[in-house]
Amino acid sequence: MGIKQAFSLALKSLMTSKMRSFLTMLGIIIGVAAVIILVSLVNGFKSDMLTTFEDMGLNLINVNIFARGSNRQVDVEDMYEFAEENSDYIEYISPTVTVQAAPKFGTDTAESTSITGVNEDYVYIQNYELTSGRFLQYMDVQTRQKSCVIGSYLAEEYFDGNPVGQSFKINGSQFDVVGVLEEQADSTEGSADDCIYIPYTLARTLSRMGTVSSYIVYARDKELVDPTITLIKNYLYGIFSSDSAYRVMALAQIVDTVNELMGTLTVILVGIAGISLLVGGIGIMNIMLVSVTERTREIGIRKSIGAKRSAIMSQFVVEAATTSAIGGIIGIVLGIVASIVVCRLMGIGVSISVLSIIVAFGVSAGIGIMFGYFPASKASKLNPIEALRHD
Amino acid sequence: MIELKDIYKIYGDGEGEIRALDGVSLNISGGEFVAIVGQSGSGKSTCMNIIGCLDVPTSGTYRLNGTDVSTMKDDELAAVRNKMIGFIFQQYNLIPKLTVKENVELPLIYRGMPAKERAKRAMEALEMVGLADRCTKMPSMLSGGQQQRVSIARALAGNPSLLLADEPTGALDSKTGREVLEFLKKLNEQGNTIVMITHDNEIAKEAKRIVRIQDGKIISDEKGRE
Ligand SMILES: Nc1ncnc2c1ncn2[C@@H]1O[C@H](COP(=O)(O)OP(=O)(O)OP(=O)(O)O)[C@@H](O)[C@H]1O
Numbered sequence A: 001m002g003i004k005q006a007f008s009l010a011l012k013s014l015m016t017s018k019m020r021s022f023l024t025m026l027g028i029i030i031g032v033a034a035v036i037i038l039v040s041l042v043n044g045f046k047s048d049m050l051t052t053f054e055d056m057g058l059n060l061i062n063v064n065i066f067a068r069g070s071n072r073q074v075d076v077e078d079m080y081e082f083a084e085e086n087s088d089y090i091e092y093i094s095p096t097v098t099v100q101a102a103p104k105f106g107t108d109t110a111e112s113t114s115i116t117g118v119n120e121d122y123v124y125i126q127n128y129e130l131t132s133g134r135f136l137q138y139m140d141v142q143t144r145q146k147s148c149v150i151g152s153y154l155a156e157e158y159f160d161g162n163p164v165g166q167s168f169k170i171n172g173s174q175f176d177v178v179g180v181l182e183e184q185a186d187s188t189e190g191s192a193d194d195c196i197y198i199p200y201t202l203a204r205t206l207s208r209m210g211t212v213s214s215y216i217v218y219a220r221d222k223e224l225v226d227p228t229i230t231l232i233k234n235y236l237y238g239i240f241s242s243d244s245a246y247r248v249m250a251l252a253q254i255v256d257t258v259n260e261l262m263g264t265l266t267v268i269l270v271g272i273a274g275i276s277l278l279v280g281g282i283g284i285m286n287i288m289l290v291s292v293t294e295r296t297r298e299i300g301i302r303k304s305i306g307a308k309r310s311a312i313m314s315q316f317v318v319e320a321a322t323t324s325a326i327g328g329i330i331g332i333v334l335g336i337v338a339s340i341v342v343c344r345l346m347g348i349g350v351s352i353s354v355l356s357i358i359v360a361f362g363v364s365a366g367i368g369i370m371f372g373y374f375p376a377s378k379a380s381k382l383n384p385i386e387a388l389r390h391d
Numbered sequence B: 001m002i003e004l005k006d007i008y009k010i011y012g013d014g015e016g017e018i019r020a021l022d023g024v025s026l027n028i029s030g031g032e033f034v035a036i037v038g039q040s041g042s043g044k045s046t047c048m049n050i051i052g053c054l055d056v057p058t059s060g061t062y063r064l065n066g067t068d069v070s071t072m073k074d075d076e077l078a079a080v081r082n083k084m085i086g087f088i089f090q091q092y093n094l095i096p097k098l099t100v101k102e103n104v105e106l107p108l109i110y111r112g113m114p115a116k117e118r119a120k121r122a123m124e125a126l127e128m129v130g131l132a133d134r135c136t137k138m139p140s141m142l143s144g145g146q147q148q149r150v151s152i153a154r155a156l157a158g159n160p161s162l163l164l165a166d167e168p169t170g171a172l173d174s175k176t177g178r179e180v181l182e183f184l185k186k187l188n189e190q191g192n193t194i195v196m197i198t199h200d201n202e203i204a205k206e207a208k209r210i211v212r213i214q215d216g217k218i219i220s221d222e223k224g225r226e
């Protein structure tokens, strides 16, 4: 008996009890749909995250120096000089000095605002746009001007969106707002928009730190990030003679870490969905066993008129595989539709993985064959005389 | 064509053994119409299962068209049944979810015959039993007599050397039973070899040869009508 016949026979037998066939398929449908939805969710999330990092700049390198107490030091001038000498690699460098303080706007104190001391190049490093005013300038930094640039949250919250020319206090010193950054996040408290940038020269004093211990470096090209890191490490090793005195890390490495994490997450989620496929497979086996019992007489008839074991076997395996594959197709359609809807709702990019569709379909058909095998082999071994007597 | 020699079929063993067939020897040639008659439990079905290659004897040899089938394996027996034997059952044994025509095509499918030829043969067989116009119907839409004729068509479709009928009239009223019987006689006149199992002497009388069986043994072998 040809595979085509076995297939049309299988369809016929599925159609005779539609409800039962559907319920049998349900496990496979859910499993396949779940795999597709989860994979596309994770994919969408991942690519969104990567674009975010891409926006933040894959050219960025963080440098941290821990050489406290050591008699050797690197000061800002040394780092500038180093950057100058390696200007083929390094486009910009800025110190980053974190100030632990709560700014006071009139009588209000902002508790969650981050205050960072930077230089004039920081705006290029972070690719910031300003909605009004200007960023810090060379002169502000050199002459320790008490100017600052603030995030959109602070501008809205304390200055009614019009802060340029107004002032507030950090640790008692008065700072003038010279610019407002474009919204980065959602202009809420504690977000990336709740920030103040001041000249690092002042920040150093405010934070009572003698030396600057962290820098952000902007490589000329993504491709140059790795050699630049090596350059910086070599330079710092030359000074400290120890590689535990500093840490140089590219933002891109964080991306790798995220990728890895997402990979693990995918495996776990797909594994869970896989269990549903397995349960679906067992459901198919169960129904096929029932079907073999119900059709014992039919099997007897077929055998008596000359069906070989292989013919009976293929009839039932094909039926199980067809059930499962149809379930798989329904699951794929459902999965694609649901992926689109869920991704839209969650506001992440829709990216349906073709591979996940192919794998899901293959696995579901495979499960049908695997779990159909046992009932089919049972059917094929029935004794025709006994099977004919069955009622 | 059929040569049964010292056939034993023994169920169970030791004290509780049942000799369903207890040394049966029987020869049937091509073109015969033989009725095997006996009471319930006499071993008729067992005999028919062996003649029909659905089962193998415990001992003895069975030659069908010259080939020894008594030691064949499952799949080999299936092939022999498919090519050489057409079964007509008491309960018709049509597959309910297949149409009349598909039922008749079934033995040809297992023979691997191409679809076109298969359809042609099935229609020919249905014409012989006068049911060609019902070919797209489901078996359940036909009367008992018609269903039995479909099952005869199925048996004929493969052009077997032997038609084997197990109580072919058992499920039919006497009038329809008659008709089926007349039809079998007609098929025999056309040259088909027929072995019919029955417990009904009246029906057995219609055959050309009557073999009586009791407790697994042949007790008489005589001519019937002529
Ligand atoms: N599978 C089996 N296992 C054990 N004993 C069996 C088996 N099949 C048949 N027998 C026994 O063999 C004997 C002959 O049975 P068989 O079915 O051939 O009788 P029969 O002549 O066809 O009877 P009936 O007219 O009632 O169908 C009976 O005693 C029966 O109990």
Ligand SMILES: [Mg+2]
Pocket: B044, B045, B046
């Ligand atoms: Mg019987």
